[in-house]
Amino acid sequence: MTVIPSLRGLQAVEAAARSGSFVAASEELAISAAAVSQLIRALEDQVGRKLFHRINRRVVLTEAGVEIFPRLANAFNELRSVARELGSGNQRSSLVVSVAPSVAMxxxxSRLPGFVNIHGPVDISLRGEDDPAPFDRDLIDIRLSYGRFHYPEHMTEEIVTDAVYPVCSPRFLAKHDPMTSPASLLSAALIHTDWGPAGASFPSWRNWFASADVTPDRHIQHGMRANSSMAALDLALGGLGITLAQGLFCARQVEAGELVVAFNHVLELGNPYCITTPHRSAQRSVVAAFKAWFIDECLHCVNSPSLSGFKP
Incomplete structure (x- = not known):
């Protein structure tokens, strides 16, 4: 006779595995950590398999736990999706959107009001985080990433390949000699973006000069430095130098005349921007609507007419 495990015990296993702790699982399930431990221990006794290694305050799945967790996570994700649909008559739509920190801040x-104006009130949780994003733990519905290699287990779609443009404020450009060649930028104040380990494939000023057949000297590293694309763009808007900005970020400011492209040499990025949607979210109407709107916003910026004359 097949033993049917306790549904509450399975729920405790899924929550503990996803969060990595009995305490976090207890907060989610609104029971004590001791009760979570008892439910899991009873389930392990029932099925005759150990599912967790208990290491200090954390728990780690055993081989048996790793084997069953993906199916268990999918099952409870589907149950949560059904619960949302059943309650949609009395509740607003909700959406968890994950993007890189620069894209979020x-x-x-600044664009989300446009989506809400078109589609009505939506409870949006906007998360700024680096890859890999914890899709199952945080129930992420949409993720914008640089490159398509981060989430092979989910549906990933390439949107567009962007480029970086050397941009500065009009008054900064007016104070300097005309930028008549790539080498002429060497004498200007350059703003650098420290992409960090996760952004190693993004181009630097050294890459930009090399692509223009210019060999910079050791002074290339002088100048201001920011640890995000948007921070570097703010420095350029303030008239402090020239930065390499993605079209995604600088199109609006170039359209408005707040920034200008200092020289017509553009470097294409090595990977495309991609949108990833987990299977549990793909059929939700609010996810489909946001995805279509999000893609349009990205394409509008990257393919902006204000940048069209500077394509690689």
Whole structure:
């Protein structure tokens, strides 16, 4: 006779595995950590398999736990999706959107009112984080990433390949000699972006000069430095130098005349921007609507007429 495990025990296993702790699982399930531990221990006794290694305050799945967790996570994700649909008559739509920190703090946050104006009230949780994003733990519905290699287990779609443009404020350009060649930028104040380990494939000023057949000297590293694309763009807007900015971020400012492209030499990025949607979210109407709107916003910036004359 087949033993049917306790549904509450399975729920405790899924929550503990996803969060990595009995305490976090207890907060999610609104029971004590001791109760979570008891439910899991009872389930392990029932099925005759150990599912967790208990290491200090954390728990790690055993081989048996790793084997069953993907199916268990999918099952409870589907149950949560059904619960959302059943309650949609009395609740607003909700959406968890994950993007890189630079996209979240200056780009997407300023555009979200446009989506709400078109589609009505939506409870949006906007998360700024680097790859890899914890899709299952945080129930992420949409993720914008640089490159398509981060999430092979989910549906990933290439949107567009962007480029970087050497941009500065009009008054900064007016104070300097005309930028008549790539080498003439060597004497200007350059603003550098420290992409960090996760952004190693993004181009630097050294890459930009090399692509223009210019060999910079050791002074290339002088100048201001920021640890995000948007921060570097703000420095350029303030008239402090020239930065390499993605079209995604600088199109609006170039259209408005707040920034100008200092020299017509553009370097294409090595990877495309991609949108990833987990299977559990793909059929939700609010996810489909946001995805279509999000793609349009990205394409509008990257293919902006104000940048069309400077394509690689």
């Amino acid at each position: 200056g780009w997407l946050s």
